[in-house]
Amino acid sequence: xxxxxxxxxxxxxxxxxxxxxxxxxxxxxxxxxxxxxxxxxxxxxxxxxxxxxxxxxxxxxxxxxxxxxxxxxxxxxxxxxxxxxxxxxxxxxxxx
Amino acid sequence: xxxxxxxxxxxxxxxxxxxxxxxxxxxxxxxxxxxxxxxxxxxxxxxxxxxxxxxxxxxxxxxxxxxxxxxxxxxxxxxxxxxxxxxxxxxxxxxxxxxxxxxxxxxxxxxxxxxxxxxxxxxxxxxxxxxxxxxxxxxxxxxxxxxxxxxxxxxxxxxxxxxxxxxxxxxxxxxxxxxxxxxxxxxxxxxxxxxxxxxxxxxxxxxxxxx
Numbered sequence: 001x002x003x004x005x006x007x008x009x010x011x012x013x014x015x016x017x018x019x020x021x022x023x024x025x026x027x028x029x030x031x032x033x034x035x036x037x038x039x040x041x042x043x044x045x046x047x048x049x050x051x052x053x054x055x056x057x058x059x060x061x062x063x064x065x066x067x068x069x070x071x072x073x074x075x076x077x078x079x080x081x082x083x084x085x086x087x088x089x090x091x092x093x094x095x096x
Numbered sequence: 097x098x099x100x101x102x103x104x105x106x107x108x109x110x111x112x113x114x115x116x117x118x119x120x121x122x123x124x125x126x127x128x129x130x131x132x133x134x135x136x137x138x139x140x141x142x143x144x145x146x147x148x149x150x151x152x153x154x155x156x157x158x159x160x161x162x163x164x165x166x167x168x169x170x171x172x173x174x175x176x177x178x179x180x181x182x183x184x185x186x187x188x189x190x191x192x193x194x195x196x197x198x199x200x201x202x203x204x205x206x207x208x209x210x211x212x213x214x215x216x217x218x219x220x221x222x223x224x225x226x227x228x229x230x231x232x233x234x235x236x237x238x239x240x241x242x243x244x245x246x247x248x249x250x251x252x253x254x255x256x257x258x259x260x261x262x263x264x265x266x267x268x269x270x271x272x273x274x275x276x277x278x279x280x281x282x283x284x285x286x287x288x289x290x291x292x293x294x295x296x297x298x299x300x301x302x303x304x305x306x307x
Contacts, residue, residue: 005195008216012202012209019208025276026267028211033271062133 007063010079014060014086018053021093030057049096052089059085098123098130099172101161108160110239114266120161122172140172150180152188152227156238182236185227185302192227193295196220200288203281211276214284215268218261221251221291228298231305249298252290257283 015030027034035057039050059082063075104118105111119135126139138146146154158179163171199216207213225242229235232246240262243251251258260280267274 005191008195008198011212015209015212016207019212023208025211026273028209028264029215029268029271031269031271034267035271037271037273 010063010082011060014056014082017086017090018056021090030060032057032061046096048092049089052085052092056082056085056089097167098165099163099167100165101157101171101173102164103157103161104238105240107162108239110241114263114270114272116270119164120157143172144176147176147179149184150182151184152182152236154179155182155230155236159236160238182230185231186299188227189224189295189299189302192220192224193292193299196224196291196295200285203285210281211264211274212268214261214281215265217284218258218265221253221258222262224295224298225251228302231302232298243294246298249294249301251294253287253294257287260284 011029015028018030019027022038024038027038030053032054035050035053039045039053059078063078063082099122101120101122102118103120105115106117116134119132121131121135121137122140122143123130123137124140126137126142128137131137143154143157147158157173161173163174166172196217199213199220202213203210203217221243222240225244225246226236226238228246228249229237229242232248237245239245241255241258243253243258244255257280260274261284263272263274264276266272
């Protein structure tokens with residue numbers, strides 16, 4: 001259960017800045033499905049942002065999906081990768 | 097060697113248009129990469145450990161998992177002893193109440209991730225119901241409506257609002273569309289004192305081992 005708390009912390013850290021910028025309720029958990037729907041409605045945002053969102057989605061999603069043995073050192077490395085993906089996305093958004 | 101089981105709503109018959117299919121793979125030697133990413137993959141040793149601790153998940157599998165495939169004769173779950181008695185209900189409910197309070201605090205602070213937080217609130221409430229069921233009802237209940245089925249402490253919440261919370265969780269984890277509106281969110285937040293009174297009542301009864 002404590003690992004579940006850790007998972008929530010990681011997800012909140014990734015989702016807050018992105019949801020704060022996009023203000024799009026349906027993006028909420030950043031699933032690939034939600035991002036694709038969002039992109040089809042907002043093509044003006046460009047392919048780079050779309051790709052970056054998917055990259056964040058992949059890294060956060062892979063953390064969220066884990067269970068049992070999947071919480072390990074690799075999990076912590078992937079957590080760091082996830083944070084880096086968010087930083088890259090925010091940097092891209094700031095440059096536009 | 098691998099054993100594959102189905103569990104959850106596809107087995108209990110409680111599925112709806114937004115349900116997923118819960119599949120468990122138990123493998124030895126362990127190689128999680130052989131399986132779809134949305135499957136739960138465990139080694140035999142890990143399953144034995146969960147059974148020896150008597151976790152809620154172990155009881156869920158013991159009572160509900162249905163074998164689909166086994167590479168050996170006879171399934172692994174059928175070959176091991178039943179789980180130890182579930183003794184972590186009180187601690188887990190305390191933690192789930194903390195999780196629910198954190199989600200509500202985030203919502204109160206006007207978080208940009210409101211659907212995410214509503215979903216967390218729903219999962220915490222659901223899991224409190226599941227964790228308390230064996231003490232308050234005398235048998236485990238793994239239904240998503242477990243909080244409403246606690247005989248002496250049914251959740252005092254509108255079922256539509258509760259199911260909205262579950263849909264928010266599905267939107268977060270599976271990308272399903274949810275009809276979100278601020279008014280509904282506000283309404284749920286206004287009921288939060290009664291949710292916590294309920295949580296404290298469940299916790300007290302579980303602590304006393306009452307029925």
